[in-house]
Amino acid sequence: MTTSTASPITDAPVxxxxxxxxxxxxxxxxxxxxxxxAFDTYLDCTLAQRRAFxxxxxxxxxxxxxxxxxxYEAVAETKMGNAEHKVLKNKYAATLTPGVEDLLMEAYQxxxxxxxxxxxxxxxxGAITPTTNPTETIISNGISMLAAGNAVVFSPHPRAxxxxxxxxxxxxxxxxxxxAPENLMTIIRKPSMDATAQxxxxxxxxxxxATGGPQIVNxxxxxxxxxxxxxxxxxxxxVDETADIPKAARDIVNGASFDNNLPCTAEKxxxxxxxxxxxxxxxxxxxxxxxxxxPEILERLRDLLMSPDREHPRPxxxxxxxxxxxQAVGVTPDxxxxxxxxxxxxxxxxxxxxxxxxxxxxxxxxxxxxAIDLAIDLEHGHHHTAIMHSRDVSRLESMxxxxxxxxxxxxxxxxxxxxxxxxGFATFTIAxxxxxxxxxxxxFARRRRCVLNASM
Ligand code: NAD
Numbered sequence: 361m362t363t364s365t366a367s368p369i370t371d372a373p374v375x376x377x378x379x380x381x382x383x384x385x386x387x388x389x390x391x392x393x394x395x396x397x398a399f400d401t402y403l404d405c406t407l408a409q410r411r412a413f414x415x416x417x418x419x420x421x422x423x424x425x426x427x428x429x430x431x432y433e434a435v436a437e438t439k440m441g442n443a444e445h446k447v448l449k450n451k452y453a454a455t456l457t458p459g460v461e462d463l464l465m466e467a468y469q470x471x472x473x474x475x476x477x478x479x480x481x482x483x484x485x486g487a488i489t490p491t492t493n494p495t496e497t498i499i500s501n502g503i504s505m506l507a508a509g510n511a512v513v514f515s516p517h518p519r520a521x522x523x524x525x526x527x528x529x530x531x532x533x534x535x536x537x538x539x540a541p542e543n544l545m546t547i548i549r550k551p552s553m554d555a556t557a558q559x560x561x562x563x564x565x566x567x568x569x570a571t572g573g574p575q576i577v578n579x580x581x582x583x584x585x586x587x588x589x590x591x592x593x594x595x596x597x598x599v600d601e602t603a604d605i606p607k608a609a610r611d612i613v614n615g616a617s618f619d620n621n622l623p624c625t626a627e628k629x630x631x632x633x634x635x636x637x638x639x640x641x642x643x644x645x646x647x648x649x650x651x652x653x654x655p656e657i658l659e660r661l662r663d664l665l666m667s668p669d670r671e672h673p674r675p676x677x678x679x680x681x682x683x684x685x686x687q688a689v690g691v692t693p694d695x696x697x698x699x700x701x702x703x704x705x706x707x708x709x710x711x712x713x714x715x716x717x718x719x720x721x722x723x724x725x726x727x728x729x730x731a732i733d734l735a736i737d738l739e740h741g742h743h744h745t746a747i748m749h750s751r752d753v754s755r756l757e758s759m760x761x762x763x764x765x766x767x768x769x770x771x772x773x774x775x776x777x778x779x780x781x782x783x784g785f786a787t788f789t790i791a792x793x794x795x796x797x798x799x800x801x802x803x804f805a806r807r808r809r810c811v812l813n814a815s816m
Pocket of ligand 1: 488489490491492493515516517518551552553554556557571572573574575576590591592593623624714788789790791792
């Protein structure tokens, strides 16, 4: 994992000649109406124009000063994550999210004519975005949804509100400069539960997309509208005795510490066969992990990081640095520590709960078959992400088949599953619950059958 070393930018890059925030509205109804008006004009734009608009989003998002501002400001506003890793996440969102080229048409031809299966826009989409990837989701959803011909109203997380409004303003300015109608992207300036409920109930909103935890995903799924739910996970990583242990250790530490474990795809627990655990732990420590096995310190960690009922992480500790967490429980971090690891049992709440912080428990099993069974159990049926390090092809196949996760990474860090240092396109909305999988433009389009009848 390479990171940029330039210094952070602390002042917002200049928005434009005026101080309006383009696309931002106080009232939900106004944000929806503005997007609807933009959509009505957008319907008459050509595919070449759409391509130019997507290019404008990519260009604006990847300007060096904007990449750095988004990354550092996201850490400052949300108070979570790692800025240098967020630079990379935004860059991949902007460059690797597919555009109009994702809308591949199918054609059927016979003596009676020709039928094409095309992609048509839904109209105005209501997109609810998370605090863990605030700008990445707006960039990636924005490219996909506009490429499919829609307009979008974003409802950002309240903890990422300021930056999200800034980004929608920047993107609107870039889109308008490229000839797009104003307000193809709008945003609710002061998001709240009530505002999100209004967005979901608006008759003009044709599709809802929730990227977040179970509560918001369940809300959109029970809205009665076409909805895409991209929910939580608890990705296990299995390591068996055939694995390249030094590489597995490096990949796991890189993946689990990436953006302080905020990605829903990041390794959340290791399930390893007993004989490899000592070498795996030693190599992980070599890669920047710090081992904490003292039961008293572990209990202090649980008290600090989890709710009293041990069912949720404490929001204030989500996405914090490993060193900060260690200091808070009275442990001096080793220089360069980026991940806390512990050897524990499967029933430990740190194993069972999606923690979203750089604390990675390791559970030992007797053999690979038991490891796969346990990993599937710990994924809790989210069908989100699983990772395995093994050279045994039949075991890799078995875990892929049985886990039925949306992403299955073999012998790599988790982030290679979303296109970062891995083959394939990028997305920050991974729809396990509703089955679209890694979303792209075609996920946000209706299927239309166009029939040309040539019968005599
Ligand atoms: P969150 O569920 O707290 O918030 C997500 C969004 O939903 C925010 O905009 C929030 O304001 C809104 N929201 C939540 N509950 C609401 C309610 N009752 N009424 C109205 N709006 C509500 O999630 P988060 O902490 O921002 O993000 C982390 C979670 O999201 C993790 O569980 C992670 O796994 C998941 N996530 C999933 C994906 C994916 O693609 N599958 C991507 C990123 C994050």
